[in-house]
Amino acid sequence: MYKLYGSVKSRAFRVLWMLEEIGEPYQLIEAAPHHPDVLALNTSGKIPVLVDGDAVITDSTAIITYLADKHGKLTHAAGTIKRAHQDSLTQMVLDEFDSVLWTAARHSFILPEDRRVPQVKDSLKWEFERNLERLGKSFDGPFLQGDSFTIADITATHCLNWALVAGFPVSDTTMRAYAKEMREREAFKRALAHLQD
Structure with missing residues (x-):
């Protein structure tokens, strides 16, 4: 299960929506920018942060691109x-x-x-x-x-x-x-x- 740190009233909404569109299970951990839990994962303190196993991914565009490529949904194939x-x-x-x-x-x-x-x-x-x-x-x-x-x-x-x-x-x-x-x-x-x- 993915763990998403952020809030609905931030760019984390893009990731929430993406996860709902592709039907992947996730846990939303409500956290504002610079929250200690966020800083532990992202030294800039910015949200959203996605945790996939041991991997930590930051930046909403990077996250939704990763999810699209990983699951082959809401994207066109790379190189096309x-x-x-x-x-x-x-x-x-x-x-x-x-x-x-x-x-x-x-x-x-x-x-x-x-x-x-x-x-x-x-x-x-x-x-x-x-x-x-x-x-x-x-x-x-x-x-x-x-x-x-x-x-x-x-x-x-x-x-x-x-x-x-x-x-x-x-x-x-x-x-x-x-x-x-x-x-x-x-x-x-x-x-x-x-x-x-």
Whole structure:
């Protein structure tokens, strides 16, 4: 059984959702960043952390990629053009959405107060909306890669939900509808149910 350290209101949600999608047993150990249990496994103190036997894996993208490859689900085979496109989509989401949201979070409550630049958030919101509009124009659906639901969809949906919670503009109707559809997946709902546990 996998052990996952983290919380639903963090990037650990991506791993929870992945584990629910592929039907693998796991134990969620609720832990905030820098919790002693997390620091014992990851010296940066960041979550999520996945323990698979004696192996410790950090970073949500690395974890869900590992799980996808190990179980042969929600991914295309390495060395194929479809996998290259999947990896490209995943990296684009990390670069154009995740990094923008993370920078806003850092300047809202993570960095020491004297290091925050709150004014940067207006620029970040503009950048996020521009990037989302561009993605919406190229989206054919029902998933980012057409008919294949992959780890790129998990990361993208998590970012879209994060944006809504953080008050970022998610005005592109195509991508709003996509995010709503993804939230209707049974595995998504099961992962989200950990909030009530």
